[in-house]
Amino acid sequence: MTLAAQIFLNSTVVQRRIHLKKIDLHIHTIPTISDAPFEFSIKKLKEYTEKQKIDCIAITNHNKFDLSQYNEIVSNLDIIVFPGIEINLENGHLLLISDNDELDDFTSKCQEIERLIQYKEDNINVEKLKEIFPNLTKYILIPHYDKKPSLNKEAIHNLTDYIKAGEVSSIKKFIYRLKDSNSLVPVVFSDCRLTNETTNFPTKQTYIDLNAISFDGLKLCLNDKNKIALSEDDGNKLFQVTNNLYISTGLTVILGERSSGKTYTLETIKKENFNVKYIEQFSLLKKDEKSFNNKISTQKDKITEEYLAPFKKIVEDINDIDIEKNHRQIEQYISSLLKYATETETADNFSKCIMYNENKFNIKDLNNLKKIIDSTLILIENNEYSEIIELHLNKDNLKKLLIDLIKTLHKEHETILKQNWLNSLINDIKTTLHTHSSQTSVEEINLYKIILDNKKIEKFNTIVDFLKNEKEIYKEDIGKFQIVGKTQKYKGAQHLKSKSSSTWAFSNAFSKYNSPYYYLQELKKISENFAPTEYYKYFIDIEYKILNNFGFEVSGGERAEFNLLNEIKDALKHDIFLIDEPESSFDNLFLKNEVNKLLKELSQKIPIVIVTHNNTVGASIKPDYVLYTKREFINDNIEYKIYSGYPSDKKLKCNNSEIDNYLVFIDCLEAGENSYNERRKDLYEILKD
Amino acid sequence: MRYLKIENNQVLYLNSDEEWETIDKIDKNILLYLLNKIIEEDEFEMDEYKEALIGNKAHQIIYKNIYEKFNNLINDKTRFQDESRELYRDAFEKYQVES
Numbered sequence: 001m002t003l004a005a006q007i008f009l010n011s012t013v014v015q016r017r018i019h020l021k022k023i024d025l026h027i028h029t030i031p032t033i034s035d036a037p038f039e040f041s042i043k044k045l046k047e048y049t050e051k052q053k054i055d056c057i058a059i060t061n062h063n064k065f066d067l068s069q070y071n072e073i074v075s076n077l078d079i080i081v082f083p084g085i086e087i088n089l090e091n092g093h094l095l096l097i098s099d100n101d102e103l104d105d106f107t108s109k110c111q112e113i114e115r116l117i118q119y120k121e122d123n124i125n126v127e128k129l130k131e132i133f134p135n136l137t138k139y140i141l142i143p144h145y146d147k148k149p150s151l152n153k154e155a156i157h158n159l160t161d162y163i164k165a166g167e168v169s170s171i172k173k174f175i176y177r178l179k180d181s182n183s184l185v186p187v188v189f190s191d192c193r194l195t196n197e198t199t200n201f202p203t204k205q206t207y208i209d210l211n212a213i214s215f216d217g218l219k220l221c222l223n224d225k226n227k228i229a230l231s232e233d234d235g236n237k238l239f240q241v242t243n244n245l246y247i248s249t250g251l252t253v254i255l256g257e258r259s260s261g262k263t264y265t266l267e268t269i270k271k272e273n274f275n276v277k278y279i280e281q282f283s284l285l286k287k288d289e290k291s292f293n294n295k296i297s298t299q300k301d302k303i304t305e306e307y308l309a310p311f312k313k314i315v316e317d318i319n320d321i322d323i324e325k326n327h328r329q330i331e332q333y334i335s336s337l338l339k340y341a342t343e344t345e346t347a348d349n350f351s352k353c354i355m356y357n358e359n360k361f362n363i364k365d366l367n368n369l370k371k372i373i374d375s376t377l378i379l380i381e382n383n384e385y386s387e388i389i390e391l392h393l394n395k396d397n398l399k400k401l402l403i404d405l406i407k408t409l410h411k412e413h414e415t416i417l418k419q420n421w422l423n424s425l426i427n428d429i430k431t432t433l434h435t436h437s438s439q440t441s442v443e444e445i446n447l448y449k450i451i452l453d454n455k456k457i458e459k460f461n462t463i464v465d466f467l468k469n470e471k472e473i474y475k476e477d478i479g480k481f482q483i484v485g486k487t488q489k490y491k492g493a494q495h496l497k498s499k500s501s502s503t504w505a506f507s508n509a510f511s512k513y514n515s516p517y518y519y520l521q522e523l524k525k526i527s528e529n530f531a532p533t534e535y536y537k538y539f540i541d542i543e544y545k546i547l548n549n550f551g552f553e554v555s556g557g558e559r560a561e562f563n564l565l566n567e568i569k570d571a572l573k574h575d576i577f578l579i580d581e582p583e584s585s586f587d588n589l590f591l592k593n594e595v596n597k598l599l600k601e602l603s604q605k606i607p608i609v610i611v612t613h614n615n616t617v618g619a620s621i622k623p624d625y626v627l628y629t630k631r632e633f634i635n636d637n638i639e640y641k642i643y644s645g646y647p648s649d650k651k652l653k654c655n656n657s658e659i660d661n662y663l664v665f666i667d668c669l670e671a672g673e674n675s676y677n678e679r680r681k682d683l684y685e686i687l688k689d
Numbered sequence: 690m691r692y693l694k695i696e697n698n699q700v701l702y703l704n705s706d707e708e709w710e711t712i713d714k715i716d717k718n719i720l721l722y723l724l725n726k727i728i729e730e731d732e733f734e735m736d737e738y739k740e741a742l743i744g745n746k747a748h749q750i751i752y753k754n755i756y757e758k759f760n761n762l763i764n765d766k767t768r769f770q771d772e773s774r775e776l777y778r779d780a781f782e783k784y785q786v787e788s
Binding site for chain 2: 311313314327330331334337338340342344359364365371442451456459462463466
């Protein structure tokens with residue numbers, strides 16, 4: 001099958017619409033407390049609507065409507081302008097657009113909103129909205145839907161009779177909401193602030209299927225997903241991505257000779273759009289092994305942190321224990337006790353008092369009791385496993401147990417309060433007695449805390465031993481690769497130093513590496529800049545490796561493949577994905593088997609633009625739309641043109657010029673028809689035979 | 690096992706070599722040793738403090754103080770055991786299973 005035939009097989013029939021109107025119902029013209037400062041230019045607004053061929057706009061400032069400015073805009077523009085307001089509603093934003101026949105009434109209602117929302121954080125609720133606008137059916141209500149700050153589901157539900165369309169922030173979200181039968185009708189608007197400095201006009205507008213603009217007609221269209229589109233002639237197949245360019249909502253391929261403006265086109269798309277993922281040519285090969293490993297480790301920091309989170313808490317707890325101080329306290333206690341015992345003959349009236357050496361109460365920790373109460377409560381309230389619980393435990397008895405436990409908690413709590421009060425009293429009395437006597441006093445000591453500290457250290461040491469048993473803690477498959485995370489002991493001071501990315505000396509610390517508590521004490525001495533919250537990372541290291549399908553570490557070429565697969569995975573977090581000549585980093589088999597498949601799948605969810613010279617990518621991937629960049633000499637001047645069309649089109653078009661689509665493919669991907677035929681006859685067919 | 694006893698107007702403790710010493714010889718290492726015995730042994734015993742049986746005044750003072758503290762600790766032993774069992778339990782189980 002010829003290449004051309006292949007392209008035609010993948011053709012899509014484009015339904016042409018003739019009544020579409022372009023609307024932008026989200027435009028700011030006044031800087032409010034919710035905006036960064038800007039100086040609105042009415043001249044630029046006019047230029048914007050003319051250049052982008054917009055048929056209808058709405059003025060929607062934050063919690064404000066200025067009638068005189070609105071009138072000025074209306075008189076300057078030749079298109080229909082509706083009055084509107086963007087309201088802070090229950091921590092989301094709502095566009096409320098009115099017809100232009102009751103302007104005084106709308107103004108006074110908006111003044112009420114302005115009065116209620118004085119600060120950026122102020123909001124009104126749905127009830128208040130209904131109070132200010134009792135007849136909401138008169139308006140068009142469009143909430144921030146898949147766009148921040150979005151209106152919450154409950155508020156949308158409460159306004160369900162009035163809200164039919166929702167604003168989304170990207171084409172990707174538009175397509176997703178369009179396909180999802182439970183979603184509101186998606187719309188994209190510019191949300192722009194036009195100033196004298198504006199050079200690139202926004203490209204986010206929505207087309208509606210309407211003969212002539214009217215408020216009611218607009219309202220009807222915004223109720224129906226079949227009546228909205230991203231482009232005038234091509235429905236939702238194409239959308240405007242820059243001032244002069246439409247691309248597919250799926251997969252667009254850019255073809256063209258060297259220096260014809262392909263990369264420039266990608267860079268323009270990146271510059272004029274938000275949240276774009278752009279993989280530059282050769283960038284996947286540039287990453288050397290170290291930066292590649294660093295990148296993986298950075299990505300996996302989260303997994304490491306999650307794995308070590310319980311250990312981190314322990315280290316923080318152990319960090320507060322000073323075993324030497326505990327030993328000193330015992331020593332001071334014993335020596336003061338022995339000394340006091342030998343001074344009985346010099347005892348005076350003050351030192352003879354029992355309170356002279358009275359011990360403070362050891363305050364109980366009620367955490368265990370609280371845990372038992374929580375667990376009992378779970379047993380009582382759990383519905384999912386109630387049958388099995390009730391098989392063994394009587395619910396009435398559980399309730400009685402709960403009451404008794406709570407009573408005990410109250411009692412213990414009361415005791416603690418009393419003991420705290422008494423401790424303070426004991427302290428006061430002891431201090432006063434000590435100041436009046438020359439006899440030695442017995443030092444205070446909390447034996448319970450000392451033995452608990454010992455126990456903590458014992459458990460900490462055991463846990464560190466568990467951790468030091470090297471093991472696999474993470475595994476993830478990406479294409480034919482596998483990311484494996486393994487714990488490993490630190491091999492020496494240098495290993496620790498490289499982990500810290502510092503010049504600190506770790507040799508003293510490492511000499512105690514096998515005695516976790518004392519090792520921690522040494523870590524504390526390393527530097528005052530060494531944050532205690534980081535100590536936990538220095539007991540075991542977690543190393544991530546990328547293995548190929550044979551279980552070996554990846555080679556340079558395989559690294560590029562992995563990078564690409566990983567970047568493609570990451571692309572879903574973005575709104576547009578651009579990739580410049582993926583073939584510069586890979587062999588054709590990988591492109592065909594893995595890359596094409598992934599890109600094609602991805603293009604169902606996010607618009608993708610690929611620049612390529614490679615026939616495996618350019619043709620086999622079956623693009624939805626083709627751009628052809630061409631450098632032309634016209635009257636001694638160089639002109640860069642972008643021809644566009646569907647793969648099934650015989651001609652690609654650029655304004656009034658046309659170019660043969662078949663030749664574009666043959667020239668760009670097969671180095672011309674002759675070469676293609678020669679290769680096919682002389683090489684491929686011989687090889688085949 | 691008995692670790693502290695009153696005998697012949699004196700108070701004696703049992704050291705790590707299982708020899709009896711008078712309580713005025715007690716030091717921090719012995720105290721730590723006895724502390725561990727309280728926690729480790731179910732049958733830790735010590736004679737009840739009875740002033741009348743202790744003729745040595747210094748022994749009286751030392752034993753009274755230590756006896757009270759040890760007694761409090763013995764009373765708190767169940768709490769200590771519960772608390773120790775709960776100590777870092779999640780981490781202990783997580784890393785033990787995986788090791």
